[in-house]
Amino acid sequence: MQAALGQPVIVENRPGAGSMLGAEFVARAPADGYTVLLADLPFAIFPALQDRVPFDPIADFASVSLIGVAPLMMFGALNVPATNAAEFAALARARPDTMNYGSGGVGAASHLSGELFQRVTGTRLTHVPYRGGGPAVQDLAAGNVNAVFVTLASALPQMQAGLIRALGVMGTERLAVLPQVPTMREQGIDLLNEHWWGLLAPARTPPAIVARLHEALRQAMAAPELASRMNALAVLPRVTGPEAFGALVRADLVRMAETVRAQNIRAQ
Helix, strand or coil, X not given: CHHHHCCCCCCCCCCCHXXXXXXXXXXXXXXXXXXXXXXXXXXXXXXXXXXXXXXXCCCCEEEEEEEEEEECEEEEECCCCCCCHHXXXXXXXXXXXXXXXXXXXXXXXXXHHHHHHHHHHCCCEEEEECXXXXXXXXXXXXXXXXXXXXXXXXHHHHHHCCCEEEEEECCCCCCXXXXXXXXXXXXXXXXXXXXXXXXXXXXXXXXXXXXXXXXXXXXXXXXXXXXXXXXXXXXXXXXXXXXXXXXXXHHHHHHHHHHHHHCCCCCC
């Protein structure tokens, strides 16, 4: 985006409180286009988990554009006799409350993906939270948990080493790098869950500035070197307009809130 805007673009990481600190910083920043938020799926999750969120995820932001998506995937341990998600679900229904799944922590995308899987398959799995997705995948490879729901990038080394098994893709189509792994819908499981990334600006940012940021992003995403890096991470480039991205954020805020209430999930 630096080339399109003609000025430096600095990435400032502001971790903490499930990414709420960084989001709050942008929500309170001047609406001049110089401060934007690289948001992702957890942006639509933590408002449902926290009693008090220091900003309004809709009213305090102006949508710029979606950047790309990475379908969440289900991976299974080799000691579980299931070669796909449908077989895993059948096994879990036959043995309720005896199987589990690991996640990157309470409220993480990997946690909510497991809860969504249970809702649509009628299964009951025990949630085992870890301090990050990496430890959860490592314990899956060791056979200490039965499944995890993460992106391909998070589990690629263990999968390539033959330590875990890919069971299904939560996207609209199979991944080009894993054409042999069917989608959930191909297996009769109506589950679509993609980890998305997109740009948000402070509310009341003038439409002309939003349009300029969107155009700079569109030009950046057309760069072949960026496309190759995203492809290696199994992230699908998907630049949209502000309206479409705003609609996605609003829809996921509702969907995740419904899942949190239905599954009685509480923040820790």
